[in-house]
Amino acid sequence: MFSSLISPAIFLLINLLLFSTSPCLSSPTIPMNSYKYSNWEKFETFLDARRGSNVTQMSELKKYFHRFGYLIKPQENQNFSDVFDAKFEHAVIRYQARLGLPITGTLNNQTLVQIMSPRCGVRDRHHHHNPKPKSRFHATRKFAYFQDQPRWNRGVPMTLTYSFSPVDMITSLSMTNIRDAFKRAFGHWESVIPVTFIESDDYGFADIKIGFYNGDHGDGEAFDGVLGVLAHAFSPESGRFHLDAAETWAVDFESEKSKVAIDLESVATHEIGHLLGLAHSSVKESVMYPSLKPREKKVDLKLDDVRGIQALYGTNPNFTVGGFLESEIYSNDAGAFHLRTLILFSTFFALMIGVIL
Ligand SMILES: *[C@@H]1O[C@H](CO)[C@@H](O)[C@H](O)[C@H]1NC(C)=O
Ligand SMILES: *[C@@H]1O[C@H](CO)[C@@H](O)[C@H](O)[C@H]1NC(C)=O
Ligand SMILES: *[C@@H]1O[C@H](CO)[C@@H](O)[C@H](O)[C@H]1NC(C)=O
Ligand SMILES: *[C@@H]1O[C@H](CO)[C@@H](O)[C@H](O)[C@H]1NC(C)=O
Ligand SMILES: [Zn+2]
Ligand SMILES: [Zn+2]
Numbered sequence: 158m159f160s161s162l163i164s165p166a167i168f169l170l171i172n173l174l175l176f177s178t179s180p181c182l183s184s185p186t187i188p189m190n191s192y193k194y195s196n197w198e199k200f201e202t203f204l205d206a207r208r209g210s211n212v213t214q215m216s217e218l219k220k221y222f223h224r225f226g227y228l229i230k231p232q233e234n235q236n237f238s239d240v241f242d243a244k245f246e247h248a249v250i251r252y253q254a255r256l257g258l259p260i261t262g263t264l265n266n267q268t269l270v271q272i273m274s275p276r277c278g279v280r281d282r283h284h285h286h287n288p289k290p291k292s293r294f295h296a297t298r299k300f301a302y303f304q305d306q307p308r309w310n311r312g313v314p315m316t317l318t319y320s321f322s323p324v325d326m327i328t329s330l331s332m333t334n335i336r337d338a339f340k341r342a343f344g345h346w347e348s349v350i351p352v353t354f355i356e357s358d359d360y361g362f363a364d365i366k367i368g369f370y371n372g373d374h375g376d377g378e379a380f381d382g383v384l385g386v387l388a389h390a391f392s393p394e395s396g397r398f399h400l401d402a403a404e405t406w407a408v409d410f411e412s413e414k415s416k417v418a419i420d421l422e423s424v425a426t427h428e429i430g431h432l433l434g435l436a437h438s439s440v441k442e443s444v445m446y447p448s449l450k451p452r453e454k455k456v457d458l459k460l461d462d463v464r465g466i467q468a469l470y471g472t473n474p475n476f477t478v479g480g481f482l483e484s485e486i487y488s489n490d491a492g493a494f495h496l497r498t499l500i501l502f503s504t505f506f507a508l509m510i511g512v513i514l
Contacts, residue, residue, distance in 0.1 A: 204266065205264060208246045212241070215240070216236060223237075228248040249264065251282070253268060274448040275386075281436075299439045300436075301465075308470065309393045316354075320366060320367065325370055342422050346429055349472070350472065351470065369401070369406075387401055389428070390431040416451060420449070430462065
């Protein structure tokens, strides 16, 4: 599974290293030929670093942990050091926990591969887990909200409008293809909560404003070229929805053969979750998990996504949990065990009753 991740991962790493260390090299477009498996060696120096390790450029890796909310900045006028100290160990542990990785506190291979994966630009932390819900289906809940649990406050049933920027769009895909991908993405959420999304031509007045941007685009969250950060969106009721124009956006991998192609509908579905109030989930299969591989399609909401969003907005009367049970059962989570037990027991009792009668 990791082999497909390695190359893009390396690409991100190179980005990370080059950008922050030598301004002369920080052109926004890294030549495609540096995107090669052989570059893994650059990252290999961090492999299995642990508390006490002192590795050149570890400070760059610390910036990544800072960027996504795991490590606070050193005091004013101080820089991150190259030493793997206790604070960094805590950051690595928190990262592994949030990303659903085995918790080792070391920079093992799996952790480095995850760090190098393309991902959403929204921070993983600065939000809190909500109290444990009561329903028996909640056993696998890993969803999270933003601080203070913001949501859109409109009448129920709710209608939100979305609109594409009249200027900040991409030309590599037709407007029809883009429209359709977003319509499907909004549709995934629409089918589980009592909220309707309508496309509007009035960009200025739309609730959700969609645009593609290169590099620094004025909100302090600059995009970083091919792979790395793919997109970001703001929590309610901002509605700002930004995608990195430098990605090879795809609506169909049959016609888009690029190794670094990113599925537009998958990223759109994820970002809409943020726009509605969901933060990142640690369930790898969920739409709200922070990373997405090139050429990966992940558009179907998982039970974790559904429960998170329904706790904020309520349930679409047309929604049935039936279709989600299968994914729940096959999840390798402890919660799945409970559900499986439940089903086994119900089957058992049904059989018993059959025998008695
Ligand atoms: C790290 O994982 C990748 C993908 O599984 C593998 O190709 C590579 O050999 C691993 N590297 C080390 C040093 O274990
Ligand atoms: C880490 O290594 C660098 C260069 O190898 C050295 O200059 C520095 O003093 C080391 N720091 C610590 C805390 O050992
Ligand atoms: C921190 O890094 C900057 C830029 O690399 C450098 O100019 C500055 O002197 C460093 N500060 C300390 C306290 O090391
Ligand atoms: C539920 O389905 C019916 C029939 O397809 C549809 O008319 C109605 O708008 C749906 N309700 C919601 C809240 O989506
Ligand atoms: Zn995200
Ligand atoms: Zn932005």
